[in-house]
Amino acid sequence: DTGVSQDPRHKITKRGQNVTFRCDPISEHNRLYWYRQTLGQGPEFLTYFQNEAQLEKSRLLSDRFSAERPKGSFSTLEIQRTEQGDSAMYLCASSSYDQETQYFGPGTRLLVL
Amino acid sequence: QKEVEQDPGPLSVPEGAIVSLNCTYSNSAFQYFMWYRQYSRKGPELLMYTYSSGNKEDGRFTAQVDKSSKYISLFIRDSQPSDSATYLCAMSRMDSSYKLIFGSGTRLLVRP
Numbered sequence: 001d002t003g004v005s006q007d008p009r010h011k012i013t014k015r016g017q018n019v020t021f022r023c024d025p026i027s028e029h030n031r032l033y034w035y036r037q038t039l040g041q042g043p044e045f046l047t048y049f050q051n052e053a054q055l056e057k058s059r060l061l062s063d064r065f066s067a068e069r070p071k072g073s074f075s076t077l078e079i080q081r082t083e084q085g086d087s088a089m090y091l092c093a094s095s096s097y098d099q100e101t102q103y104f105g106p107g108t109r110l111l112v113l
Numbered sequence: 114q115k116e117v118e119q120d121p122g123p124l125s126v127p128e129g130a131i132v133s134l135n136c137t138y139s140n141s142a143f144q145y146f147m148w149y150r151q152y153s154r155k156g157p158e159l160l161m162y163t164y165s166s167g168n169k170e171d172g173r174f175t176a177q178v179d180k181s182s183k184y185i186s187l188f189i190r191d192s193q194p195s196d197s198a199t200y201l202c203a204m205s206r207m208d209s210s211y212k213l214i215f216g217s218g219t220r221l222l223v224r225p
Contacts, residue, residue, distance in 0.1 A: 033212060042201050042215025056210045091156055100145040100211055104156040
């Protein structure tokens with residue numbers, strides 16, 4: 001068990017480009033969460049998967065954002081037509097069905113120029 | 114008003130001091146309370162977890178939850194320079210997918 005992993009760790013892109021991030025949760029964790037963290041703030045919830053089903057999305061998740069978790073294992077978060085305001089740390093967390101605690105990955109730091 | 118309020122600090126203490134970190138919250142429906150430690154440019158690391166009111170101790174760390182006052186605390190005894198980090202309180206509810214609502218974090222600096 002190597003913990004939650006995220007890829008890439010850093011991404012620099014130009015405004016208007018699309019980006020995709022990947023999260024690999026702890027094996028056998030069926031709950032997966034995406035959060036976004038800006039400088040000086042705590043993480044903010046974006047979306048939640050239980051197995052392959054996306055059960056909740058925050059109002060922060062505009063229609064430019066889409067997340068998937070095919071087969072209930074890894075997850076991807078795609079941002080289309082990036083804007084400078086999308087610059088942030090994108091964090092993935094996972095937990096098992098009988099746990100209330102979440103374990104975070106190292107995050108993907110996005111910079112939109 | 115944010116659901117979870119946390120003093121951003123920074124809080125600077127000498128090595129060996131007892132550190133007290135606090136959060137207040139407005140939603141009485143929160144059931145689960147956590148403290149995470151986050152080093153610069155890293156992901157949050159779970160430190161302590163408490164269900165409902167009460168105290169929990171783990172080594173140098175003690176977490177307290179007072180649901181009647183909507184107030185949670187984290188105490189660090191014999192603080193070390195390696196404890197220098199941002200401490201985030203977080204809370205969740207079973208009927209809300211257990212999604213975490215975070216405070217803004219308190220920056221702690223432990224001076225050697």
